[in-house]
Amino acid sequence: MLERKxxxxxxxxxxxxxxxxxxxxxxxxxxxxxxxxxYGEVRKKLIRLFRATEEEYTTVVVSGSGTSSNETxxxxxxxxxxxxxxxxxxxxxxxxxxxxxxxxxxxNLLEFEWGTSPDLGxxxxxxKNDQDISLISMVxxxxxxxxxxxxxxxxxxxVKYNKMYHVDAISAIGxxxxxxxxxxxxxxxxxxxxxxxGQPGVSFICIxxxxxxxxxxxxxxxxxxxxxxxxxxxxxxxxxxxxxxxxVMFITLNKALDVLFEEGxxxxxxxxxxxxxxxxxxxxxxHLKMLLSDEHTMSNTVTSVFLPEDKNIDTFISTMxxxxxxxxxxxxxxxxxxxxQIANMGQIYPQDCKDFLKIMKEVLA
Ligand SMILES: Cc1ncc(COP(=O)(O)O)c(C=O)c1O
Numbered sequence: 001m002l003e004r005k006x007x008x009x010x011x012x013x014x015x016x017x018x019x020x021x022x023x024x025x026x027x028x029x030x031x032x033x034x035x036x037x038x039y040g041e042v043r044k045k046l047i048r049l050f051r052a053t054e055e056e057y058t059t060v061v062v063s064g065s066g067t068s069s070n071e072t073x074x075x076x077x078x079x080x081x082x083x084x085x086x087x088x089x090x091x092x093x094x095x096x097x098x099x100x101x102x103x104x105x106x107x108n109l110l111e112f113e114w115g116t117s118p119d120l121g122x123x124x125x126x127x128k129n130d131q132d133i134s135l136i137s138m139v140x141x142x143x144x145x146x147x148x149x150x151x152x153x154x155x156x157x158x159v160k161y162n163k164m165y166h167v168d169a170i171s172a173i174g175x176x177x178x179x180x181x182x183x184x185x186x187x188x189x190x191x192x193x194x195x196x197x198g199q200p201g202v203s204f205i206c207i208x209x210x211x212x213x214x215x216x217x218x219x220x221x222x223x224x225x226x227x228x229x230x231x232x233x234x235x236x237x238x239x240x241x242x243x244x245x246x247x248v249m250f251i252t253l254n255k256a257l258d259v260l261f262e263e264g265x266x267x268x269x270x271x272x273x274x275x276x277x278x279x280x281x282x283x284x285x286x287h288l289k290m291l292l293s294d295e296h297t298m299s300n301t302v303t304s305v306f307l308p309e310d311k312n313i314d315t316f317i318s319t320m321x322x323x324x325x326x327x328x329x330x331x332x333x334x335x336x337x338x339x340x341q342i343a344n345m346g347q348i349y350p351q352d353c354k355d356f357l358k359i360m361k362e363v364l365a
Pocket of ligand 1: 139
């Protein structure tokens with residue numbers, strides 16, 4: 001029997017009962033109007049989620065986790081002989097690099113130390129000096145550290161140098177102020193199973209129509225399942241998908257978006273901010289060190305914390321789980337420094353954070 005735990009991890013997250021119940025909808029044939037109706041509703045709601053307009057943007061849902069949407073964008077929008085300017089400062093920026101390398105795309109790589117904000121001067125110099133760059137790519141919230149990157153400032157540079165702009169907002173959408181219009185984002189990816197508080201299994205992309213026009217017929221297809229042009233054509237023509245979609249996950253995503261809009265996008269963000277403040281104050285009270293110190297770059301949903309050197313991190317994480325709270329181990333070099341992460345995404349409320357801190361205090365003692 002699976003036991004209910006508090007998921008203080010950056011996805012999957014606790015979901016509303018109505019989202020789970022939505023999965024009990026009648027079985028649908030995906031090639032009939034009943035499915036097209038659901039997909040049409042989801043696509044409209046995603047426009048709202050990304051603060052876009054239907055005149056300027058379109059959306060698609062890909063049956064696959066967040067990586068599949070990033071791969072759909074990166075494999076489909078960079079022309080032969082062109083390059084991606086990739087800005088990375090953590091695990092998930094590096095994952096974008098893996099995709100770019102797998103497809104043998106041109107790459108101009110700007111790496112920054114994990115937990116430090118990308119330097120805009122270096123980004124501008126790269127844009128000035130490398131005429132082959134056609135796309136800038138960056139993660140919105142680098143989940144491996146909890147840092148929010150300068151998405152708007154890089155968007156301004158994309159406009160200044162006339163480049164397309166891809167932002168991986170997988171852990172940001174629903175939890176940060178993601179606004180594709182304000183930030184000049186052409187391709188923005190997200191998932192339901194993090195700050196949107198839905199179920200895992202699909203991911204989605206918000207696409208600027210002008211940028212899309214430029215690449216629709218000029219970039220050769222490099223794969224079958226993850227071809228952006230194929231997804232957009234089917235969606236725009238009749239709210240359809242190129243292949244058999246994960247039907248139930250489209251239905252639960254539709255419900256998760258309703259639940260989110262019912263609380264209100266700003267209200268959800270405000271709740272996440274409040275949760276994070278409570279958690280961070282509790283962490284300070286316990287004299288634990290955090291990875292990030294600048295409030296302006298700390299996200300609303302992920303807090304990276306170092307466990308004292310004399311404590312075993314695996315024992316700590318499993319004891320917390322026995323007490324009902326699922327936390328996340330840090331990654332790579334940060335795990336070597338005994339770092340773990342506390343996330344407050346999904347159906348987590350201030351009182352849950354206070355209860356969690358009480359248990360963490362007991363476990364640390
Ligand atoms: C910023 C970011 N990008 C990409 C991914 C990969 O997403 P998925 O595991 O859904 O493929 C994650 C997962 O946590 C993420 O946080």
